[in-house]
Amino acid sequence: MSVSEVLISEVGPRDGLQNCKSIMPTDLKKQWISELSRAGIKEIEVGSFVSPKLLPQMADTGEITRHSKTIDGLEVAVLVPNLKGAQLAIESGADKITLPLSVSETHSIRNIRRTHDQVIEEAEAISELIKSLPENDRPHFEGSLSTAFGCTLEGAIDERVILSCAERLMGAGCDEVGVSDTTGYGDPVSIKKLIKAVQGVIGEKNLTGVHLHNTRGLGLANALAAYDIGIKTFDSSLGGLGGCPTAPGASGNIVTEDLVFMFESMGVDTGIDMDALMKTRELLSQGLPDEPLYGFTPLAGLPLGFKS
Numbered sequence: 001m002s003v004s005e006v007l008i009s010e011v012g013p014r015d016g017l018q019n020c021k022s023i024m025p026t027d028l029k030k031q032w033i034s035e036l037s038r039a040g041i042k043e044i045e046v047g048s049f050v051s052p053k054l055l056p057q058m059a060d061t062g063e064i065t066r067h068s069k070t071i072d073g074l075e076v077a078v079l080v081p082n083l084k085g086a087q088l089a090i091e092s093g094a095d096k097i098t099l100p101l102s103v104s105e106t107h108s109i110r111n112i113r114r115t116h117d118q119v120i121e122e123a124e125a126i127s128e129l130i131k132s133l134p135e136n137d138r139p140h141f142e143g144s145l146s147t148a149f150g151c152t153l154e155g156a157i158d159e160r161v162i163l164s165c166a167e168r169l170m171g172a173g174c175d176e177v178g179v180s181d182t183t184g185y186g187d188p189v190s191i192k193k194l195i196k197a198v199q200g201v202i203g204e205k206n207l208t209g210v211h212l213h214n215t216r217g218l219g220l221a222n223a224l225a226a227y228d229i230g231i232k233t234f235d236s237s238l239g240g241l242g243g244c245p246t247a248p249g250a251s252g253n254i255v256t257e258d259l260v261f262m263f264e265s266m267g268v269d270t271g272i273d274m275d276a277l278m279k280t281r282e283l284l285s286q287g288l289p290d291e292p293l294y295g296f297t298p299l300a301g302l303p304l305g306f307k308s
């Protein structure tokens, strides 16, 4: 099997489900994740180790992570807001841990109740914990710059603040830094500009992924802009579920089905079987009957003769 040219990281089980009013039953979540993997998705963010009081949708993340670890060849990613979350993630066997650092300090305080300095302290503590593990058991540790293209509470964020956050995350021991357009404020020009600026201070190889939302319909254009400058990992969400409960007005992630369709149409290999991917929507509708699912490709169907 050839190595895919881009990595589609499905974040629906985390970013998607945490923003839904209803809670997807644990058994259906497990089945959904297994089917996504069977469709060729190689990395899935399966949940978030946050307080179940804050996000009851994520209360089963430990169980979901352990289930996901039984799936052959799947990179199991989770989000953690702090050291305690990282401890739980490691106990459950997660392969990748992402700590969000909202470059908008107002959002950071609202989202995870921490200032920038406090998030950096958590990053240092998590990195120490990871280093204390045997080398083969160490999860990959990513710091994610959220609200990087603007914040619904603060507006545009000074680029100097963003670059300093990126440098501090690497200094605290992260293996890489990602940029997130949490609010859907980015456009193809600002996406390229910020990615290059961040790469300029932390090095190209330390920023290889983007997390985009489709709030204003620019998600795919932004993904393509990032791809054009060498970005290889793209977060997206099946059916375009998602958002951020503490960034008012933030809506869904880019739609996995449309993103995969775009790359496959361009001849860029994702390793994903489009028909199998689209079938996994049935489980999502079953688990969340009241939740709208988005995506142009599922609505229109695949073009005649299309092969992924």
Ligand SMILES: [Zn+2]
Pocket: 015, 180, 182, 211, 213, 242, 243, 244, 253
């Ligand atoms: Zn998001």
